[in-house]
Structures are given as structure tokens and as C-alpha cells.
Amino acid sequence: MEALDKIDRLILRSLQADGRATYDQISEQVSLSPSAVLRRVKRLEDSGVIARYVALVKPEAVGLGLTAYLNVRLEKHTESHKRNPMDVFRASVQTWPEVVECASLTGEMDYLLRVVVQDMQAYSRFIMDTLLKHPSVEDCKTSFVLDHVKATTALPV
Helix, strand or coil: CCCCCHHHHHHHHHHHHCCCCCHHHHHHHHCCCHHHHHHHHHHHHHCCCCCCCCCCCCHHHHCCCEEEEEEEEECCCCCCCCCCHHHHHHHHHCCCCCEEEEEECCCCCCEEEEEEECCHHHHHHHHHHHHCCCCCEEEEEEEECCCCCCCCCCCCC
16 A cells, blocks of 8 residues: 555544544545545555454443453473464464453563453453463463553554
């Protein structure tokens, strides 16, 4: 994809603020015709700049009142005939609905997980029955979210 121009960035800001905005609404904000906005949005979608559209659900509104960040360290050595511990862990994380985000890190720990669950009992079940029983996991450290100071999905385009 060629570099984004000022209009592309304005369209992206508009869609990040309201993914259901109509082409008419966006066209008023960026001073283009609705058909020109449609062409630009289609190009942004086709090139992968816009990955997908989603509904953002408030966790508390669906009974998920506890958010935790877990630093996870994996075992480093494994028998040569086994799969790489990181590959095994990455595959498993994809199947854990409690994990809403997973990032590979530099430093002492290998991964940072954002876990969203109903309450402390659900968190304990996840840790004891799933995470710590995973064969690749060596250690984890948890921090619980006390208050959300800032949460956005919008990128500074």
C-alpha cells in the first residue's frame, strides 16, 4: 500500500471513533463525496490497513468484572523430540477464552496475557486448572486491574 495521505488518516480517525459511521457522515467530515470515501475505505480494507470491524463490549455489562495482567515465563529446555515450548504455548493460548490479549515480550518474562473473567473464583480456576497445568509454563506473576484510567482501540493515525 502506498503511504496514507491526510484524507486517509481522517477517514481512519472517523471510523475508529465510530465504525458504523455512514459514508455520508464521513464525507462531511473529510470534505469528499460519499462515493470517493467509499473508494478510499475499500482500498484501506483491501490493503489490510483496516483489518476488520467489531463491536466493543463492556466486560462488566456481560458479567466479566475482573481483569488481570499475567506475566508468564516458559520453560526454556525441552527434549529434542518435543515441540518448542513457545509453539505449544502459543497454540494453547488461542483456545483459552479468558485470554483476550497475548503479547510476546523481551526481558525476564516471555508473555504478557490480559485475562478477563467473572470474579476471583473464575480467575483461580483459570490459573490452577489451565495456565499452571500447561506443560510449557514455568512461572507466572499476576497484577489485577483496580481502575481503568485509559482504554482505547484507536491508533494515533
